[in-house]
Amino acid sequence: MGWVGGGCAESAVRSEAIRCMRTETSELITLDMQDEVLGVGMPCGGMMDVYIEPVLPQPELVIAGHGRIAETLARLGHLMNFAVTVHDPSAVRESFPDAQRVIDKDFNVAEISFGPNTYVVIATLHKNDHIWLQRALDGEAAYVALIASAHRSRLVLDYLLAEGVSAEKVERVWAPAGLDLGAAGPEEIALSIMSQIIAIKRGGSATALKTIKDHSAAEATTASVPENAADKVIRHCDVGKPE
Numbered sequence: 001m002g003w004v005g006g007g008c009a010e011s012a013v014r015s016e017a018i019r020c021m022r023t024e025t026s027e028l029i030t031l032d033m034q035d036e037v038l039g040v041g042m043p044c045g046g047m048m049d050v051y052i053e054p055v056l057p058q059p060e061l062v063i064a065g066h067g068r069i070a071e072t073l074a075r076l077g078h079l080m081n082f083a084v085t086v087h088d089p090s091a092v093r094e095s096f097p098d099a100q101r102v103i104d105k106d107f108n109v110a111e112i113s114f115g116p117n118t119y120v121v122i123a124t125l126h127k128n129d130h131i132w133l134q135r136a137l138d139g140e141a142a143y144v145a146l147i148a149s150a151h152r153s154r155l156v157l158d159y160l161l162a163e164g165v166s167a168e169k170v171e172r173v174w175a176p177a178g179l180d181l182g183a184a185g186p187e188e189i190a191l192s193i194m195s196q197i198i199a200i201k202r203g204g205s206a207t208a209l210k211t212i213k214d215h216s217a218a219e220a221t222t223a224s225v226p227e228n229a230a231d232k233v234i235r236h237c238d239v240g241k242p243e
Contacts (some may be wrong), residue, residue, distance in 0.1 A: 013050050021054040024202075028052075058083045059142075059201065062112055063099075064132045065123030066091045069147060072190035073121055074099050080198065082119070087112060114139025119197050121177060123147040130159055137169045143200055145177035145193060179206055 009031050020027050031048045061077035063070050066088040077084045078098035086096045087103040096102050103111055109131055114120065120136040120143065122129050129146060133156065136144040146153055153175035160170050178192035179199070199206040 009048070013052070016050075017052050017054065020052045021056065024054065024056060026051070026053040057117060060085060060118045061197070062087065062114075062118055062120045062136075062141075063123065064088065064120070064129075065125065065147070066095065067123060067125070068186035069190050069193075070121075070123050071095050072187045073123075073193060076190060076194040080194065085112065088124070109135045114141045116140055116142050119143040119201070121145050121147065121193060121197075126152065126156075130156055130163075133160060133173060134163075134165060137165065137172060143197055144173050145196070146173060146175035147177050147189070147193070148175060150176055 012031060013029070016027060016029055028049060028051050031050065059082050061073070061082035061084045063073055063077075063084065063086045066086070070086065070088070070091075074084045074086055074096045075098050084096070084099040085101040085103065086099045087109075089104055091102050091104050093099075093102050105111070109128075112135070114136050118136075118139065118141045120132070120141045122132045122136075122145065124132065126148070129148070133144065133146065146156060148156065157170050157173060157175060161167060174196065177196070178189060179196045181188060181192040181195070183189045183192045195206065198204070205212075
């Protein structure tokens with residue numbers, strides 16, 4: 001536990017820390033403590049810099065299936081700092097050296113826990129993929145994708161609807177999985193899927209930076225800011241309550 005001072009300095013830092021946890025970003029803030037009455041001030045006055053770096057749980061990438069796409073996804077997931085779990089009766093540890101867990105039992109989806117920090121890619125070659133989809137959707141996974149052709153994807157999604165899964169939930173499934181990179185082979189398909197996962201995780205648009213009008217201006221602004229400049233200066237107590 002730490003202490004950053006009296007006044008409303010601590011509540012201001014706490015609010016910013018919660019926001020940084022939600023956005024998964026670090027931030028340097030400056031507290032202007034010269035106004036003890038209406039601001040965040042303390043009797044000592046002056047300014048105080050606080051660097052906030054959130055420590056967050058590792059996101060989990062769950063891959064249902066085996067094969068070259070699954071193997072490449074596991075490697076990419078590891079490189080992107082995901083805790084990788086591979087679940088498939090035919091999966092062998094030697095093919096997934098970067099996975100934290102390899103579950104080689106039959107498709108007993110009950111062994112997997114899903115949540116808002118879980119990213120699920122289903123590459124089961126059409127075996128029980130509807131079961132995986134239902135469990136991942138019920139568990140509110142952050143990302144649910146099915147590796148299949150457009151025709152096969154439509155058949156599976158229609159089956160879920162017929163089974164009573166709401167249209168709102170079915171709409172959350174990325175099927176076919178991945179971005180349009182013109183991928184031709186397993187490795188490129190895996191890259192397109194991981195690119196989509198990162199875009200969703202980081203709130204990106206998956207648009208070419210060259211076509212984003214504000215990107216060059218933002219880079220120019222960032223380049224002109226001194227390295228030790230704060231991201232935000234807080235002078236008043238009304239920093240807002242966490243949502």
